[in-house]
Amino acid sequence: MRLTGTLDPVYNLRYVDSVNVSYYNNRLLPGGGRITVSVPVHNNRFSAWVPPLPAGDRLVLRLRYPEMPDSAGRILDVGGVSLMTGDSIVELSIGKGTYNPRLKKFALKADVVTGEQNIARLAYLGAMRLRNNITDTLRKKLYEKTIDSMAYNTAMQKASELRDSIDRDFIIRHPSSLQSLNILETIIGRYLNKQGGWNASGNKRLTEIDNLLQALDRSLRDSEKAQHLITSLDRAREMKLIPFTGIMPDGSVFDVASLEGKVFLIDFWGSWCGWCRKSHPHLKELYEKYKDEGFEIIGIGEEFGTGKEQWDRFRKAIAADGITWPQILNDPARQDVVSDYMVQSFPSKFLIDRNGKVVLRVLGDSEGLLDAKLKELFGK
Structure with a gap:
């Protein structure tokens, strides 16, 4: 280039x-x-x-x-x-x-x-910038108390609908643009990250995503990235556990297959993520409450820096937070578990039932949803 x-x-x-x-x-x-x-x-x-x-x-x-x-x-x-x-x-x-x-x-x-792909991308960013100006203005009005919370929520909902409209229109008008594929990746990630699980948005949203994928030119739809998105959507529909292995801090290999038949939680986090670490005390409470019932947790760390820097930060955070359940560090060269599970926000948590099905996917402050689902699975 x-x-x-x-x-x-x-x-x-x-x-x-x-x-x-x-x-x-x-x-x-x-x-x-x-x-x-x-x-x-x-x-x-x-x-x-x-x-x-x-x-x-x-x-x-x-x-x-x-x-x-x-x-x-x-x-x-x-x-x-x-x-x-x-x-x-x-x-x-x-x-x-x-x-x-x-x-x-x-x-x-x-x-x-000059540059067809970048010209199209610039047009998209320009349209989205105007939309973002609307949300920035709304946040400022809420902070200055010149708009009440009800009016703010209504206006923000319209801004979200405008964003979705910009995304859909761009993909339909630019079926061969690489930016269209990037937008679709964001849309899918946004759908998968809905509080309450992968199917929280319903079949209507899935159908819309399928239609947008079909709107892409064949060459783009056959690309490695598009096929990865399609596979991730299929897995989401089937709610299947994606097998993985990884290296633990002591150098041993962890295989998620060892948890077959158990209820367990996959916790994607990082030492740099404040919200991730704020969730650890509550996870420790849940672990103590349900571990005798067979409940397990596996943490998957995503760290920045060189290999040694990553491990140093990861180990230090594990010790500081007093985590006792197994931990592995995501290693894209070995298996990119973060990408396999299409994790775009941290923390992200996946609850797996005894049949190996993903019964809950949550991100951020998810204590209420997680508590309710564990109570349903364990009856207490």
Whole structure:
């Protein structure tokens, strides 16, 4: 992929001396690895070659400056320019955007001139940005108490419907766009993460997702990513346990097959996740209450950093939280359990019954749902 661009020589953009293009993917580059390409800027132009990468993944372009005069009008480039792999050539035009009087800075404006996949993605992000402005305004009004909670909830529901409409319309209008596949992944994850279990949204929502998958061009629908999404949906419908093994902190191998015939909970968490760790005291209470009935818990950690850093953080959190049930660290190079279960939010918990069926999938603050389901299964 060749990435080129022109910088408008205004304000502090004239001082940009290099451009960095970074690629992150914990599945492809486990342990927090990244690929970064850095190229100089000459006469307000740059050109970079990005190595072959999975189509549809995210790139971030950032501008680099030497020291600038204090009088230079700072451009807001925090977060950089979000791009996507999949085009052979992408041409950008970068300039100053609107002025932010509060920060006394200009925003960074980047237009995709050439690159079909990225042009389509930019159109989607623009539409979604307008929708996000609505929700940001509503949250501000609620905070300032210029809107009551009932009106706020009604307006937020309409904003959610607008988001869904933007997603559906984009996929139907862009059946060959990699962004459509990314949107579908988000829609499926949003559906699977509904409180109360995989089927909380009902067959209507599943039918809609199936129709959107069928709307994709055949080549896109046959891609590895699309097939993974389809498999995940089929598993959700069947409510089946997905077999997995993993390495525990003591170096031994854990196999979920060892829990066959038991009621058990799979807890996806990380040392960095505050809500995950806040749930551990309650899990300890449930474990003490039901372990004599055969109840078990298996924790699956998702950590950032290198292999040793991951294990150090994971072990430290296990000890600090006083966890006594088995724990494994997710290792995409071995088996990506997080991806297999399509976990997009942490904590995520899966309750498995004695027949190996997923009877509950919950995320976040799930104490009430989990308590009720365990009481139903164990009768106390």
